[in-house]
Amino acid sequence: MATTYLTATQGTPTNSKKCTVSVWLKRTGLAADTSTGTFFAGVNTSDTTDNGFINFNPNDKIFIQSSLNDSNKLGFVTTRVFQDSSAWYHVVVAFDTTQSTSTDRVKIYINGVQETLFDAATYPDLNLDLPFSLSGLQFQLGKYPTANNAYFNGLASHYNFIDGTAYAPTEFGETDSTTGEWKIKTSPSVTYGNNGFFILKDGNSVTDSSPNSNNFTVASGTLTNNKDNPSNVFCTFNTLNKSQSNLTLTNGSTTLTSTASGWFGSCGTLGFQKGFATYFEAKAKTIVYALTWGLSRIGEGTNGTPLINPVENDSGYDYMTRPTSANTIYYKGANQNVTVSAISAGDILSCLISASGVVKFYINDSLTHTYSQVLLDNSFYFPVAGANGNGNVWDFNFGNGYFGTTAVASAGINASGNGIFEYDIPSGYTALSTKGLNL
DSSP: TTTTEEEEOSSSSOOEEEEEEEEEEEEOTTTTTSOOEEEEEETTTTOSSSSEEEOOOTTTTTEEEEEEEEEEEEEEEEEEEEOOSSOOOOEEEEEETTTTGGSEEEEETTTTTOOOEEEEEEEEEEEEEGGGGTTTOEEEEEEETOOOOOOOEEEEEEEEEEEEEEOGGGGGGETTTOOOEEEEEESSOOOOTTTTTEEEESSOOOOOOSSOOOOOOOOOSSOOOOSSSTTBBOEEEEEEEEEETTEEEEETTEEEEEESSSEEEESSSSSSOOOOOOOEEEEEEESSEEEEEEETTTTSSGOOOOOOOOOOOOTEEEEEEEEEETTTEEETEEEEEEEEOOOTTOOOOEEOOOOOOOOEEEEETEEOOOOOOOOTOOEEEEEEEEESSOEEEEEEESBEEEEEEEEEESSSOOOOOOOOSSSBOOTOOOOOOOHHHHH
C-alpha cells in the first residue's frame, strides 16, 4: 500500500462513544524507509482539524491521536517497538468513553495481548463523542489524514470497524491450541452497527463483507491481491537486514531498488535447511550495472547473520549468480568459470533447490548451471539479492504471483498447490512460506 489508500464516508453512527478497529498488518517499510506508517484514519473533509489516526510512528511505535477543532482529545504512544517485517501483527484498538475509569476507555491489543506500557497516554474524557465516529467522516485506510503523500508501506488484511461496541481481540483472533500462536478468525461473530465494515476479507476486495453495504473505493494507487496473509506468511526481503539505506524495498518488500553507486543487498525473511525443496523467481526490471542473487548460509555474515552485502568475491555467498554482461557464477566466492548468456531487462531468473541440496539456476526457464556441491546439513540458508549502481531494480516472486505489481504472465503448474509462479515447478517443490515449510 506504499502509494495506495482506500476511502468511504460514514453515515450516522450507532453510538459515537464506542467503536473497535481490528486489522492484520505486515510491515514492509520501517521508520527509516517511510514517512509514516498510518494504516487507519478518519478525517472531516470539510474541516480537517477533526481527524484521528492509528499508525506506526517514526520510532516504530504504535501512535494513536484524535482531535476535534484542532484540539487533541486522546493520544497514545506505546513503549514497545514493532519492527518485525517477517510476520503479521494483529492490531485491535477498542474505544469506550462511557467507562467510569479513564484507563478503560481506550485499550490496545497486539496479537491478543493488551499493551499497558506507554511513553505517552492521554485518555479521552468521559462520554466523549469519538472523532472516529463523526457523521460524515471519511475513512482513509492507508494514508495519514492531513498529508498528501504519506502512505502505509506494507500489507493489510481483514479490516474490521465496529460502530457501537468495544470488542475484545478474542472476537477476531484466537490462540492455536497446538502451537500457542495467535491466529486469525476469518469470520468474526460481531454486531457491526451502522458504520461498521469488513473489507479485504479474502484478497483485495473492497466490498463490505459485513451485513452492511459500506463499500470502499481505491482512492489512489493499485490494490494488489497478495498470497502473503496471516495464515500463510511468504518470504520477502528483510527491512532490518539490508546493507545500507540506499537500497529501498517496496511492493511488500519484494522489489529492490538501489539509489546510489556501490554494492547493496538484502536477505530473505525466511530460511530453510537441506531437505526442503523450494523455488523462487526474479525479474530484472532495470539493469544499470550489476545484479546479484543466490543463497547465503547463516553464520557467514557479521555476528552470525546471513550475508547481505553482495560483493561477488565474498565467501558469504554460498551459491550466487551475477547475471550481467560478465555473467559468471560463484560458489563460496570462487568463480566457477561458467559463462552464460547475459540477461536483459525483463528477463526472468529462477532458482530451484532440491531436497538433496542441489541448486539450479535458470534464465527464462532455460537451465544455466547446476551446483554439484550440495547444501550443508544442519545449516540454514536464506535467499539474498543485491545490485551495484544507482537505479537497478529487481522484482522477486516468492510465490505471490506478482513481479512488482504486475501479475505473472502465465501461471505455471505448482504441484504442491502453494504459491503462483511464472513457470512450472516439479512435483514436491513448493514456495518458501510458513505453509510450505510445514507441508
